[in-house]
Structure formats: C-alpha cells, structure tokens
Amino acid sequence: MHTVYLDNNATTRVDPLVFEEMRPFFCDRYGNPSSMHSFGGEVGKDLKTARERVAALIGCDPSEVIMTSCGTESDNTALRSALESQPEKRHLITTKVEHPAVLNLAKHLVKKGYHLTLLGVDQDGALDMDELRDAIRDDTALISVMWANNETGTIFPVEEIAELAKSRGVLFHTDAVQTVGKLPMNIAKTSVDFLALSGHKLHAPKGIGALYVRKGTPFRPFIIGGHQERSRRAGTEPVPSIVGLGKACEIALENIHHENTTVRALRDRLEKGILSSISDSRLNGHPTDRLPNTVNISFKFVEGEAILLLMNELGMCASSGSACTSGSLEPSHVLRAMGVPFTFAHGSIRFSLSRFNTREEIDFVIEKLPPIIARLRSISPYMEG
Amino acid sequence: MWDYTDKVKDHFMNPRNVGKIDDADAVGEVGSLACGDALKLYLKLDKDGLIEKATFQTFGCGSAIASSSALTEMVKGKTLDEALKITNKDIADFLGGLPKEKMHCSVMGREALEAAINSYRGIKSDIHELEGELVCECFGVTDTQIRRAIHENNIGTVEDVTNFTKAGGGCGRCLERIDEILKEELGAKQAKAPAAPSKVLTNLQRISLIKKVIDEELRPALQADGGDLELLDVEGKKVLVSLRGACTNCPSAQITLKDVVQGKLRELVDPEIEVVEEVKCTLSI
Numbered sequence: 001m002h003t004v005y006l007d008n009n010a011t012t013r014v015d016p017l018v019f020e021e022m023r024p025f026f027c028d029r030y031g032n033p034s035s036m037h038s039f040g041g042e043v044g045k046d047l048k049t050a051r052e053r054v055a056a057l058i059g060c061d062p063s064e065v066i067m068t069s070c071g072t073e074s075d076n077t078a079l080r081s082a083l084e085s086q087p088e089k090r091h092l093i094t095t096k097v098e099h100p101a102v103l104n105l106a107k108h109l110v111k112k113g114y115h116l117t118l119l120g121v122d123q124d125g126a127l128d129m130d131e132l133r134d135a136i137r138d139d140t141a142l143i144s145v146m147w148a149n150n151e152t153g154t155i156f157p158v159e160e161i162a163e164l165a166k167s168r169g170v171l172f173h174t175d176a177v178q179t180v181g182k183l184p185m186n187i188a189k190t191s192v193d194f195l196a197l198s199g200h201k202l203h204a205p206k207g208i209g210a211l212y213v214r215k216g217t218p219f220r221p222f223i224i225g226g227h228q229e230r231s232r233r234a235g236t237e238p239v240p241s242i243v244g245l246g247k248a249c250e251i252a253l254e255n256i257h258h259e260n261t262t263v264r265a266l267r268d269r270l271e272k273g274i275l276s277s278i279s280d281s282r283l284n285g286h287p288t289d290r291l292p293n294t295v296n297i298s299f300k301f302v303e304g305e306a307i308l309l310l311m312n313e314l315g316m317c318a319s320s321g322s323a324c325t326s327g328s329l330e331p332s333h334v335l336r337a338m339g340v341p342f343t344f345a346h347g348s349i350r351f352s353l354s355r356f357n358t359r360e361e362i363d364f365v366i367e368k369l370p371p372i373i374a375r376l377r378s379i380s381p382y383m384e385g
Numbered sequence: 386m387w388d389y390t391d392k393v394k395d396h397f398m399n400p401r402n403v404g405k406i407d408d409a410d411a412v413g414e415v416g417s418l419a420c421g422d423a424l425k426l427y428l429k430l431d432k433d434g435l436i437e438k439a440t441f442q443t444f445g446c447g448s449a450i451a452s453s454s455a456l457t458e459m460v461k462g463k464t465l466d467e468a469l470k471i472t473n474k475d476i477a478d479f480l481g482g483l484p485k486e487k488m489h490c491s492v493m494g495r496e497a498l499e500a501a502i503n504s505y506r507g508i509k510s511d512i513h514e515l516e517g518e519l520v521c522e523c524f525g526v527t528d529t530q531i532r533r534a535i536h537e538n539n540i541g542t543v544e545d546v547t548n549f550t551k552a553g554g555g556c557g558r559c560l561e562r563i564d565e566i567l568k569e570e571l572g573a574k575q576a577k578a579p580a581a582p583s584k585v586l587t588n589l590q591r592i593s594l595i596k597k598v599i600d601e602e603l604r605p606a607l608q609a610d611g612g613d614l615e616l617l618d619v620e621g622k623k624v625l626v627s628l629r630g631a632c633t634n635c636p637s638a639q640i641t642l643k644d645v646v647q648g649k650l651r652e653l654v655d656p657e658i659e660v661v662e663e664v665k666c667t668l669s670i
Binding site: 108301302303309310313322330331342346378379382 | 386387397398400414418421422423424425443444446447449523554633
C-alpha cells in the first residue's frame with residue numbers, strides 16, 4: 001500500500017540528496033572539527049559551508065547562525081538568553097497559540113517569578129496588533145511570536161512586530177520552525193533579534209536545528225562547556241546532521257518558488273476538493289495569510305482520532321487537533337484560542353504537504369475522505385434526522 | 386499512535402450493532418460534543434425481560450466506538466439486573482485492555498448502560514443534578530462518579546482519576562478538589578485495612594529504604610511519562626527531592642509529589658515522612 005504522507009508539519013522525509021551529502025561524515029570523514037590534526041580540522045570547512053547555506057536561506061550573515069539540536073532548544077535558548085541578559089526586566093510577551101517549546105517554557109518561567117502576557121488571536125488565528133502594543137511594559141524583556149502557526153499555517157506579521165519591539169527597546173524572537181523553507185525571508189532587512197529553525201521540518205534529519213542571533217544582540221549561552229559555536233553553544237558538533245541541514249537549506253532555497261506555486265496549488269486543490277465534497281466542513285486558519293503547504297479542516301459531528309484511524313487504514317497520514325490523539329482531554333489549544341466551537345474542534349484534521357507530494361496523492365485523498373466522514377457520521381448520535 | 390489491541394481495532398473497524406432501535410424499551414445517553422465523546426445506547430427486551438437487542442450511536446475516538454460496540458455485544462441475552470453488574474473494567478477486559486488514558490471510554494459505556502436501565506425503570510438518572518457535587522465543570526463530572534471510579538478501578542493518583550473520568554482534564558481548576566476526594570477515599574480504604582505494625586528504623590536504614598523505594602517504585606513510573614525525580618537529601622523525616630524532565634513543567638507536579646511520592650514513602654517507609662521539593666540548580670535569570 002502506497003503511503004500518502006500529508007503530515008509534513010510534524011516531520012519531513014530526509015531528501016535523498018541531503019542523505020547523500022551526509023553519508024561520508026559517518027564512517028569516512030568522522031574527525032572532530034575541534035581536533036588539531038587535519039583529519040578533523042578539514043571537517044571544519046564543511047561546517048562553514050553548512051552554516052553559509054543556512055544563512056543564505058534566511059538571509060543573514062553566517063556568523064549569526066548558532067547550530068543547536070532542534071527547534072525547541074533554539075526557542076529555549078532565545079527566551080532564556082533574552083531574560084538572563086536583561087536581569088532588570090521581568091516581563092515576557094507571547095501568544096496563546098505558540099508551540100509548547102515557547103508556551104510551556106514561558107509558563108515555567110512564571111513559576112520562577114517572571115510576568116507573562118499571553119496574547120489571544122481572532123477566529124482566523126490572527127493577532128490584534130493594538131493588543132500587542134498595549135501589552136508592552138517598561139520591564140518587557142522579550143516578545144516572542146511564531147512566524148506561522150504549526151496547526152493552521154496562519155502567518156503572523158513578524159516584520160511589523162519586530163519593528164514595534166525595536167521601537168520600544170524590546171528584544172524580539174520568532175519561532176520560524178514552520179516557516180523557514182516555505183516562505184522567502186531576508187532576516188537582515190528585518191528587526192528580528194532571534195529566529196529558531198528546525199532541520200526535520202525541511203527535509204534534513206531530526207536532531208538538528210539552528211538559532212539566528214542578530215549581531216550585537218546580548219547573548220547568554222544555554223549549554224555551557226567547550227568553545228564550539230564560538231562559545232555560544234557547547235558540545236561536539238554533530239557534523240553529519242549539520243552538513244545535512246546545510247544541504248537541506250540549499251535545496252529549500254532552490255525550491256522556494258516551487259513551494260509557493262506547485263505545492264500551494266496542490267494544497268489548494270486538496271482544500272477545495274474536501275470543502276466542496278463534504279458538507280459541514282470548515283477551514284481553520286486564515287483564508288489567505290497562510291503557509292502554502294498547510295490546510296486545517298474541521299468536520300462537524302465526528303471526532304479527529306477516528307478519522308485518522310480510518311485514513312491510516314488506507315495509507316493516508318495526517319494530524320488532528322483532536323484531544324483524543326494527544327492524551328490531553330481538550331482539543332488543540334490553538335483551535336480553542338481561535339474560538340473554534342467544540343462541534344468542529346474535536347473533528348479537525350491538519351494536512352501538510354511537501355514538494356514530494358503528487359497530484360495523484362491529493363486526488364486519492366479527495367476521493368477517499370468523504371466516505372470516511374460519512375461512515376463516522378452514520379455512527380454519530382448527532383446526525384439523526 | 387495509541388497502542389490498541391487487535392480486538393479494539395476490530396470493534397472500531399467493524400463495529401457491531403450500530404444504529405438506533407425505533408421501538409427501543411430503554412435508551413441511555415451520556416457525554417456531549419463539548420466533552421469530545423458521546424454515546425446513545427438502545428435496548429430492546431424480549432418477553433422474558435432479557436436484552437434481545439442492543440445498538441449504539443457514538444461520537445468519539447476509536448476506543449469510544451470500540452467500547453460501545455463491545456458493550457452492545459456484552460449485554461445481549463442478559464437480564465437488566467445482570468447487565469447492571471457490568472463494570473467499565475469488564476468492558477475494557479472484553480476488548481483486551483485499553484490505554485489507561487482511554488479508560489474513560491469504558492466508563493462512558495457503563496454510564497450509558499445505567500442511564501438506559503434507569504430510564505426503563507423510571508429512575509431519573511441525571512447524575513450531575515442528583516448525585517453529589519459537580520467537581521469538574523469542563524466535563525460535568527461529580528464527586529459520586531469520581532469516588533466510584535476510585536473504588537472500582539483501585540485508583541491511587543489524580544492522574545488516573547482523570548484517565549478514568551476525564552475530571553480535571555480541562556482547565557485543571559478542580560485538580561485540588563479531586564486530590565481531596567482521592568485522599569478521603571484512600572483514607573477510608575486505609576481505615577478499613579488493619580494497621581501495619583510500625584517498625585523502628587535507624588537513620589541509615591531509613592535513608593537506604595527511601596532510596597530503594599524512589600529508585601524501584603517511583604522513578605520508573607515517572608520516567609515512563611517523560612519525567613524523573615532525584616533524591617537530594619534526607620533530614621530526619623524530611624525528604625528533599627527535585628523533579629526532573631516533564632515533571633518540572635507538569636501542572637500536576639505538586640500533586641504527584643505529595644500524593645504519589647510522599648504517599649508511597651509514607652506507605653513503605655515511615656508514615657511521618659514529609660517530601661519537600663528543592664530546586665537544585667536555581668536559574669541565574
């Protein structure tokens with residue numbers, strides 16, 4: 001059975017070209033880049049290339065890129081660094097729809113005595129800029145707003161928020177894990193101070209991420225030890241993964257147009273196909289300001305996990321904001337923050353595409369999904385009459 | 386993905402007895418759209434008072450549908466009194482087990498059965514209004530339901546109260562009240578049990594036993610949920626510990642500490658032990 005993988009916001013396949021680039025660094029070129037001998041030292045040049053490729057994708061200087069283990073570490077480093085470098089400031093602003101890497105850390109920091117403002121979103125998942133403006137205080141150390149939401153794909157006006165933060169003397173961090181490689185960006189032309197990205201969201205392996213830190217931004221390392229990453233992140237570099245991330249970024253840059261044309265068209269085809277063929281279904285997220293690969297749709301009177309299980313039987317992979325998929329008992333915090341009614345929130349499915357998806361796969365889903373929803377609705381007590 | 390048994394998968398993929406009975410003798414309805422699962426159970430009796438036919442309609446996840454299907458199979462051919470003896474554990478056992486986070490699906494089945502039989506017998510079974518105090522507003526769970534789940538399923542933690550009843554799984558404001566109810570029920574259980582003979586331990590024996598209980602009884606369970614616990618020091622009967630991993634951010638951390646950790650140490654080491662959380666490395670931020 002062919003697997004139709006439409007869960008690319010969860011993780012992506014490693015691009016075979018990325019894998020090939022990484023291969024020599026496991027058994028042949030395995031030296032430690034910190035070693036004095038040339039066998040290790042030569043590897044340092046490959047790390048330099050990888051860093052340049054990451055920088056090229058987001059539009060910054062390579063010296064501003066710190067390699068990390070994942071997006072979560074990048075987010076944690078940014079938040080903790082911003083607070084530690086400004087001990088007199090005790091206030092943090094973020095949103096209710098952030099990834100747990102930011103949201104749960106922010107809540108944890110409250111227990112340590114920090115003050116937190118959580119901004120709400122409207123029904124499209126968009127922020128109220130006036131509310132953000134009003135939330136800034138004299139002791140605000142950092143504003144952290146994701147570039148695009150992982151569940152709905154809704155894009156936030158990050159450049160505008162960064163400008164606002166700068167004008168008020170506040171540092172600005174963005175979790176761009178879902179955005180890097182999907183939208184063109186030139187970070188040097190913005191006022192963003194920190195940006196987090198993750199390798200496995202853009203066809204590099206899991207376990208590698210990066211943090212952009214604008215030159216001149218005060219920085220305190222999260223992991224302290226050796227001198228790696230110019231003493232900003234200790235630990236022997238995972239060379240194969242860094243090389244893989246670099247190659248993935250290079251390929252992503254080459255494909256950014258494809259992402260915004262071909263992938264977007266496939267996503268639109270899927271969205272239109274589902275919404276037009278299944279009654280009582282609705283789009284979650286902004287109708288236009290949305291990542292080109294993401295569509296989140298809710299189906300009234302059915303539950304998300306049950307939909308996923310039946311999709312799984314036919315080889316289709318997606319995600320749900322349903323409570324029952326997570327062990328939590330409430331549906332997605334993102335959908336709840338957007339005010340999606342329970343009738344729909346429990347039956348939400350996120351489809352996230354990549355450049356490896358085909359039109360045949362999309363058409364397969366458009367064909368197979370309506371009977372699945374119909375079958376579950378035929379069991380549902382709410383579909384009587 | 387949940388680790389469902391083949392029988393759960395079978396009853397989800399091929400649910401038995403789906404639909405409604407137009408001339409049903411008894412109908413029981415529990416759950417709601419807000420809760421994320423709901424079950425409507427229909428029963429038809431034969432002339433001898435045996436359940437001749439049982440059908441269901443369910444809004445919910447795989448295990449909710451499977452539990453409903455299992456229930457309809459289990460009650461067929463039984464009298465109402467026999468059917469009333471079916472517990473949520475019986476439903477879960479019929480399916481070869483359910484993930485502990487999904488045990489509330491089996492409870493929903495049992496409650497729908499009760500609701501149906503009560504309606505047949507003319508007993509008003511609006512549990513929320515009539516039976517006890519409403520504890521969890523998010524999911525409409527009463528203390529009666531919680532106490533019953535604690536007893537029937539031998540529940541010892543607040544987390545498992547949530548797994549079995551959903552209470553506390555929403556905003557979390559009722560977690561403290563659930564903790565109180567749990568303590569009351571566990572206290573009542575202990576009161577019934579004969580008191581264990583007290584044993585005088587030397588300091589060294591006490592420390593050694595505390596370490597053993599933490600390493601062998603407590604840490605594996607916490608680690609299974611992504612958390613951990615470190616023993617920092619023992620000062621007389623005061624045990625200083627530090628939570629690690631997922632436990633550090635867990636909203637139920639204090640409950641875990643007092644109920645699970647302190648409870649177990651009191652049970653197995655010394656009833657006067659007090660567990661105190663110490664933050665070993667205070668952030669410099």
